[in-house]
Amino acid sequence: MLDPKIFKAYDVRGIYPGELDEAGAEEIGRGYVEQFEPRRIAVGRDMRLSSPTIAEAVMRGAAGAGADVLDIGLVGTEMVYFAVGSLGLEGGIMVTASHNPKEYTGMKLVRRGALPVGGESGLLDVRDRAMSDARVAPTRVASVQPYDIWPEYVDRVLSFVDVSAIRPLRVVIDAANGMAGTMLPPVLERLPIDAVPCYFEPDGSFPNHEPNPLLPENREFIVRKTLEEGADLGVAFDGDGDRCFFVDDSGEFVPGDFVTALFAEILLAKEPGAKVIYDVRASRAVPETIERNGGTALINRVGHAFIKARMRKDDAAFAGEVSGHYYFRDFSQADSGVIPFLLMLELISRRERKLSEILAPLRERYFITGELNTPVADVALKLQELKERYGGEGRVSHLDGLSVDADDWHFNVRPSNTEPLLRLNLEATSEELMERKRDEILAVIRS
Secondary structure, eight states, X not given: OBOGGGBOSSSEEEETTTTBOHHHHHHHHHHHHHHHOOSEEEEEEOSOTTHHHHHHHHHHHHHHTTOEEEEEEEOOHHHHHHHHHHTTOSEEEEXXXXXXXXXXXXXXXXXXXXXXXXXTTTHHHHHHHHTOSOOOOOSSOOOEEEOOOHHHHHHHXXXXXOGGGOOOOEEEEEOTTSXXXXXXXXXXXXXXXXXXXXXXXOOTTOSSOOSOTTSHHHHHHHHHHXXXXXXXXXXXXXXXXXXXXXXXXXXXXXXXXXXXXXXHHHHHHHSTTOEEEEETTOOTHHHHHHHHTTOEEEEEOSSHHHHHHHHHHHTOSEEEOTTSOEEEGGGTTEEOSHHHHHXXXXXXXXXXXXXXXXXXXXXXXXXXXXXXXXXXXXXXXXHHHHHHHHGGGSEEEOSSSEEEEOSSEEEEEEEOSSSSEEEEEEEESSHHHHHHHHHHHHHHHHO
């Protein structure tokens, strides 16, 4: 089974086995190799119940089309990115449905240099080849070999911090029965922290909660546990471990924009004058922090394919998205969940203050809504209505959806890639103004 609608803007995602099964996965492995003609690729898989047989099928299809496959086994998504970049491979496939519910399967595809394969960079061509009966005869006999990427990976992520500077902080970690429970133990054994591991057993049935910390109901556990343990920090990971989310010592969730601002400060101290990329949804805390610390702030459209391409084009050292994706030039321009976890430990340790105190200046100055999603019947018509209504109040941009930037408030409204939704992010210089403008704009969107 191979339903064409599983090919999304940035990856492959569908319900198993009704939309994607082993036969379909084998065709995707074949189509990927026929399209890009790599000689060697890495394939990894997450803990979903369908992932072992889906990964086997992908590798069978890829090897059958002529690519040697390094089977790196049960890993987080970033470990495939790392394997491709560090071993000089010509591509990689991670079998994962990331943070999606348990019935899903999927894949993230990359080319040489861990460059993502998305809707605008070859994924639709892979789809067409996978769904075609035509075959390209392989020019060579290929093999599938196991490869242990773990020692190199653990050394690499730890190289981003000075482990000797990290204090014995008490840290609650919610792996949500996802890949972080496998990825973190070899890292934690080299850290001096007092870790409280929760739901570290990889289990694709997700018996405790879905592995999507962006949804408030999935954060209830980490907030409660952080307070119960009197912890310095709470950290929650998504299903494939490439995103982490933070809760401070007071139990308050830390928005991704504020995390990006804090990390920009750290990285600019290490590399003065560096370029840092942020997305159109972000709080002004991000560009203002970057510029105040001597960096160059570059705004970009949302999505890892666009962020990674921009990082290469402009040689940016770091990029952060509101959604919890953090990208590092020295990690093949790829996103990681473990590196931000380590950076936050080092940040709190070096500043010798509570995270809530470190964040206080940002929370007192920048008032943000977070992302608010609304189903709409006609996305284009509603965007035009918003432009006509608010375009006169500030600078207008169409870099990604509609952005209006006034002196004391600004907003971005973007259409979803997969649903008839509008996503609103708004910020103002006071809580009262933020709430007033938020309600005003939502009324227009929902009318």
